[in-house]
Amino acid sequence: MEPCDPWSPEDTLDARDLARAQARSAHALGRLDGRLASLPALEERLFCADLVRRTLLGALTQAGYLDAPQRFDAWFAGLARGPERVPEAPSSPLAIVRALLAEMARHPWEPLALTAQTLQRCARFVGDAMTLSPEEQAREVYATSRALDRARALVEALPMDADGPLPFAALAALCTAATHDPAFAPMEAGVRTFDTGETWVALAGLRPITPLWALDVAVSAHLARRKSLARALPMPGLFTTERLLMAHAADRQRLQLALALNVVATAHLAALDTAHARAALLTQRLAGLRRNSRAGAAWILLAGFAPLGLDQLMDAIGVSRRGTYALSAALTEAGLAERQSGQGKVQLVATERAKAKETPGPVFSGALGTAVEEFDDAMADLDRLLARPGNQGATGR
Template sequence: MSDSWLSEPRGILKCEADAMFRLGQLDGALRHCTPATRRIFAGKVLRSTLVSALRQEGHAFTDLRFQAWFAGLATLSDTPARHARSPRAMGDAILMELTHSAWQDLAGLAARLIRAFLAPRDLDTDNAHEAALDVIAQARVLISAGLASHSSSPLASLERLHHDLATSVTFARAEPVPTQSLTGRRSGNVEPAASPRWAVEMLAGEWLHRQGALPFPIPLPDLIRLNSLSGTASEARQARAAALESVARQFSTAVADCARLAASPDKALELRSTSRAPALFELLAGFGAMRSTQLETVIGASRLGVRGMLDTLLSAGMVERTKVAGAYLFDAAHPSKLEIPSPEASNAPAFSTAALDEYDASLADLDRLLDNKHDR
């Protein structure tokens, strides 16, 4: 067997090993978690996908402002970004695309949230919705071409994906355009529109799912870093692995948090099996704060029924409310306030001590091989 891989810088190999370890951890967590955990996680992924896309476009907002905007109580930003796409049009397009996801928890949630999406259309232009859909369609073509290439591993898939992005007219990183004054002198740069890489990140999980690295195709917001589209080949390779490791690690942590949240209704409430209060709590714990009128639409319950569920959850300390623009937003209480089992007592999946020791031993063996190679 060729030992050419031994000549690779140690930092790159370590970074790629970490990325694959974290990806395996996420895969195991998703395959073994409960249905309730997956439903809450789907809400967190959907929200992360929307928030990441809007911030990549240049929109600036807080978490509470996002929820108020989604509920139709405020604009997303006080000062709109110059080149940013319409936030409402982006939200519509992203939710519509995710209704076609092969991950049924995500597809079903996206379909229900479309009906409860009340954000204002203050920045919409005549073709804003069509333009957002066109970006997603182009991302779909790029992802489909990559799927047809049959890449041999997640890291190889990422390399192919970034190559296609760097050569794409739509998704490549644009350079600032110099401007000139009336005298002909350079007066500064005009910043170009942001690369809509969010559309590719939303679909990139399909590659990992096809290769068996994930049980279903989840969106991977913030997977693509601008520094991985430029620089030397070694720098780009390490940036790609670092981004994959970061996304997988954050999602693995999120799954563990969702597992603890999923157990809280059973611990804090004495409900009939037919009650929909746990489903309402799952929605708030996953996606975030919503108005009661939105909950009526998503849950499919009457105003009186939703009010009764919220009263029960408020009494149990599982839900909190915040007044915004004269209306209440209801949100799951902070985990520190909930009576939920500790990680040691929960059924949240985790790697055994033996597995972690084996991983550390593998890295130590890699270090020894590299040291021997360099000593020759």
């Protein structure tokens, strides 16, 4: 049995453990920075679609909606209601999603901004079971926008001269600032009382949830400003209530932040690997289509974000109703998507049945490729005809 040292606090941490964790995190950040600096355009778009999804799901999970990953696809398509609301959640899932999409739609990285704008157009999110009054909706919008504003203010106040491009000191400082900020400070659990008919019973409630997802998004600007990353990427899951509560043990807090940053950076790297494989597959499988075909743009959203209904495709990539049928046929023939019907709606679901290296060439038959091309030409001629000023009266508009 080891002798007890009365002068040694319980939270003593071996400095070597902290150094190793920070070294791994710095290595992951360096790899991520290098990949982002030389990312091809197609991989950018695939990565951004996946990044928006992971950011939204990370925020919803942090806000207490643990069933969000299972419900998200049907909710986005307007086929089912969203995650079940919990009393401890700071805002509704719809308010959080709308606030984050609006935030990313203004992002300085153009591919991410365009992806968020596209998803804003084609989203069909179903509202909560209980319809909120206009006053309640205004309060929720204010709460989510205020959380993002407060997070930006805390990030902008961080020092720039500590650790050079390494963000560890800044992350610890941001945790300390959030712990003392009314918008993010951990709150004490309340007490719930129940009348059993014979006596009153008091039970400890759950701790109210603060919108730490706003810090995950806002910290990206600081990482880009201090040259830790080439792009201001959101860092889903970096800040948690448990890490804020470790303010009394600074070294352990730094260790947990370094470990969390390594996990988030590694998740981004894995997403980049997936985007690279998908780009190769998409390039090869759609090689038989025309260059201006929108099938590739549709599949980027299908594979990176979520399944889409035909009406969503019309808003997402600007095709007509008939154009969605040709697009659906092209993706299905290429083995990149399949049609699924449910609740009276047809959805396209991305599939990746064949790896690029296993496919020797385009799988389009000559007949289908010619038919798709002729259909595209006919639709383009029709669009030009309808766009003439003299034909506006014939359309009934």
